[in-house]
Amino acid sequence: MTKSRLFGIIDIGSNSVRLVLYEDAGHGIHRIVEESKKNIRLVGKVARDGSLPIDQLDELIQTLVHFRSVCVANHADFIRAVATAAVRNAANSREVVEALRAATGLAIEIASDEDEARYGFVGVMNSMTIRDGFLIDIGGGSTEITLFRDRQIVNSVSFPFGAVNTAKRYAPNGATDEASLRDIRVMAETLFETQPWLRQHPGLPLVGLGGTVRTLAKLTQKRSGYSLPLTHNYRIPLITVHETIDLLGSMTLAQKLKLDGLAADRADILVPGLVLLQTALMHIGASYCVVSGTGLREGVYYETACPEQPVTHDVLAHSTQILTHNAGMAPSRHIDQVHRLAMQLFDGLKTYHRLDEGARSSLYAASRLYRIGAAVNYYTYPAHSFYWITHARLYGLEHREIVLAALIASHTGKKKTRKAFLSHQDLLSETDLSTAVALGALLQLAAALDNGRRDRIREIRVASSDGAPLLELTCSEPPEAELETAMRLSDDFRKTWGFPLRFAVKEEHGR
Structure with missing residues (x-):
């Protein structure tokens, strides 16, 4: 068993300074032990x-x-302190770094423009399956935009404006008007025009990092009564950015401070940051922004923990491994077997269900995580599994697919699944409910077929007999207990799928 290591990652940003303690179990599998934040607005102190x-x-x-001291108290094996634009762009940056080292004992790394773009890119690629697009990281003192194709960086640039220094210049009292908003747009557009490649890929999505984008997501979700408590991978249309600027742009600072979902330390800098986002969306020709809850700190962690391969090849598989690790669940042959059988059933029955790859991904996650709720209470684990999946950071799925995965994983009957579905009708349709019930029944069948915990069934193939599916089981020994358990599901399965459960068993020894 690999000994865990503890990494302290300190992000010295232009607006805030953050610490994240990662307990690394190897191969990028980790849990967050502690996280702290202090708003200092370093860029506002520049002379x-x-x-x-x-x-x-x-x-x-x-x-x-x-x-x-927090890192030392937790016996951190390694501490990395990375400074971004405010320190990097300071005329006396070397003097600043030396003063910080002398006073704190920390070796301060100054992230170059390229470093900062790469760290953000790595953080996003390990939490999203998106292949092509732009990244925008609106910090306190700089804004990085990166173009990526086929999950590789093609180009990147750092602009010397962020939410804090833009607000300091154009909205010093925390309030904006039409003239100041126009001035911010002109300033940003003028600098964007110096990079011709920004206009050469219209239609690609823009992934947004940083507090400005996350705050916009929270405000938008509050206003709409959004049912899922997640901002990561949330899509914000350009029209919503326009509407939010119109709503907040004429407000006083006191009025903004009363808004639900808007933190006090961001009230005076949000609108300038939103105008930078709006201008970028319009300039590159993107119709929406995808919110990322990961970025520089995650990128620094992965490059520290996995220097040879910081970007995972399979975001969803990696994420389910992290969640099961965080639940304290050791790798289980039973879970592996149920997952394998569930995916074989899905693929074998494709001509009958005709569901897409998104549904397959939801079943993938559900079959890996359906027992995760047992970490809370075994006797009510389906309900806890539903909560865990919808509230944890499950990466690699859209929001609709996350809820679908939770419904599949927690399925114990159509009535209970419908009750859970009713709370998420803003994300799901009646067709999605039917999909959840069907795949939930499929997952129950896969679990029943490993009831003996003996891995007796090596493969399931779906054949057609008398116009109905026949499940052909290749087994290492007679699966009597498994078939008995499976047949108890027969009536519900037939009602859901429209055909009865029928099995043919073939024994195959010596493998």
Whole structure:
């Protein structure tokens, strides 16, 4: 068994400073032990000559000393402190780094423009299956835009404006008007025009990182009564960005502070950040923004823990491994067997259900996670599995597919599945409910076919006999207990799928 390691990742951003403690179990499998944040607005302390006055670093030093003590108290094996635009662009950046090292004992790394873009890209690629698009990371003092094709970086650029320094210049009192909004757009558009490649890929989606985009998602979800408590992979249409700027742009700071979902430390810088996002969307020709809850810190972690291969080849499989690890569930032959049989049943019955790859991915996740709720209470684990799947960070699925996976995993009967479905009708249709019930029944069958926990069934093939499916089981020994358990599902299965359960058994020894 691989000994776990603890990594302390400190992100010295232009707006806030964050610490994340990752307990790494190997191959990028991890859990977050602790996370802390301090809003310092370092970029706001930059003097007119471009320097970051050393006598303005006291709050940062105190924060870093505290973060280092947290790492030491938790016996961290390694600490990486990475500084971005505010330190990188300071005229006295070397002096700043040395002052921080002397006061805190931390070796401060300055992320270059390319480093910052790459870290964000790695963080996103390990949490999304998207193959082509743009990334935009709106920080406090800079904005990075990256073009990627086939999950590889093609081009990237860093612009010297972010939510904090843009607000400081164009909205110093936290309020904006038509003139200041126009000035921000002109400033951003002028700099975007210096990079011709930004206009050469219209139609590609824009993935947004950073507090501006996440706050926009939270506000939008609050207003619409969105049923899923997740912002990662949430899509925000361009029209919603327009409407939010129109709503907030004429508000005073006091009015913004009353908005549900808007944190006090972001109220004065949100609108300038949104205008930067709006201008970028329109400039590159994207119709929506996809919210990413991962970015630089996750990228630094993966490059530290997995330097030879920081980007996973299979986002969904990697994510289900992380969730089962976090639940304290050891690798299980039974779960592996149920998963394998469920996917064989899905593929073998494709001509009967005609479901797409999205449904297959939901079944994939459900078959890996259907017992995860047993970490809370074995006797009510289906309900806990549903909650876990819809509230944890399950990467590699759209929001609709996440809820579908939760319904499949927790399925114990159509009535209970419908009751859970009713809370998510903003994401699912009646057709999705039928899919969840059908695949839930399929997962129940797969679990029944390993009732003896003996891996007796090596393969399931679907043949046609008398116009109905026949499940041909290749077995290492007679699966009597498994077939007895499976046949108890026969009536419900027939009602759901429209045909009875029928099996043919073939024994195959010596494998």
